[in-house]
Amino acid sequence: MHSKREWAWGYLLIAPMALGLAVFYLWPIAQTLYLSMTESGVFGGYTWVGTANFAELFGDEEMYGTLGNTMLYSVLVLAGVPLSIVVAALLNVPGLRGLSVYRTLYFLPVVTMPAAIGLTWSYLFNGEFGAINHLLGTIGIDGPYWLGDERFAIYAIAIVGIWSSIGYNAVLFLAGLQGIPRHFYEAAEIDGAGRMRQFFSITLPLLTPTTFFVIVITMINALQVFDLVYLMVDAGSPALAGSRTIVYLFYQTGFVQNQRGMAAAIAVILLALILVLTAIQFRLQKKWVHYE
């Protein structure tokens, strides 16, 4: 093919997507960075305020509470990742029947709309008539008012966050497990290594690239949690102090209080947080991820 013509075709076919990304992604990034340095007026329009929004946010107790809640939620959800490895390892047991039935059941929460999941669990976690406190009661534990109590709300939400992502992560881990060549296990078997030993000396090390990927996407998603908090905690509840996340604060500030400049600054802080934490993950991976 004539190379000039190939160039023209290349630009032509990419143009629709490139224009769309420019308008709805790249321009908004630049615009948000700009807006974070402005204050929105009552009648629209923006006034340049420099770093005042950031100064205000970092001088605000509420912002630290919000950052703390978001970090705590992320750590809790990350702590649930091993559950997915266990599920995937069990699904990968040779000769296991009913794999697709299990996979369907574990995947149900993944394909269910988070809004519906949030509603269901807010009922289960209800302090008075919720099934969870009823179950706890049968073993003699007097359960708290989970979603109405600022000390417990984020834990309840994190339990739901873990529950709804086990299936997704297990699918990723299962694909990783199936990529481990059989001959490693055969060699270990000849050496007399038991199944537990095989799991810890072959499976886990060879699974680390998948584990790293899952940890990074789980962390990035957890730092952006919104739907569950929005659906599970009442807007006026005092528990919000213990469960308000960065994106929740962003939504509240930008679209309930209509302080767009301040909201943009919150979004920029979120971006910075994600970039820094992801960079740290990539740094740390050299210490524990095995690439063949």
Next chain:
Amino acid sequence: MSKPRTWPAHVILAAGALVMLAPFAWQLIVSLQTLPDSLRVPPKFTPSWQWSNFVDVFRSVPLGRQFLNTVVVTAAVTAGQLLLCSLAAFAFARLRFPGRGILFMAFLAVLMVPGELFLIPRYEIMTGLGWLNTLQALIAPGVFGAFGTFLLRQFFMSLPKELDEAASIDGANPWQIYWHILLPLVRPGLLALGLLTVMWSWSSLLWPLVVNTDPEMMTLSAGLASLRGQFLTNYPILFAGSIVASLPVIVLFVVMQRQLIAGIAFTGSKG
């Protein structure tokens, strides 16, 4: 290799599956209870066959309209994604032109930025266009995506180069190569992207919540959120609405399970 026993795995997996399933079963039961039954202490674990909850929820919010909105938006977004992503992916994978590398980097950069950064400027764009409380406000940003382009590019790159060369010698132009020869061969990729897009688009909450505040123009996700504001603890009604809202994607998943799982596993292997 010795044949391991599978029953210990079954015991643990079944216990886990019960934890996965129980909230859904409980939701279904409560959606068929009367309001007083749903608030009992200790909880009543059987339905009271109050089928009217499913009628009442349609009466109290424009759930039918919101269902239709969600179907239209999801269909349009998915169709748009499949066409635009596959075009760009084809060009990135199969055509050479100056600036291709830089353009691709720009696409990848978009992937790493959290979605919240786009919201305020997009809201301003929609305000400027007079598109607040319209379906096109939900569709327009959704049809563009770096993820889909990246995903399909991997599929296009896995096809042998000889296909294009042979067709090119026969006088086919790049559009014809894309449309007639390669697109049918990347069908598994299109299916995976299509299913993922349906899933995400159907469930997304934040953008619909922000841009369409008129109940008539809401999607089901935002509709459920506003239903909650309206009914507080009337869980039978809320759950009837939740079931109506989430069932279509659950059914789609059960039918197309293999393709969706393959798509997700693929994102892991190429991530």
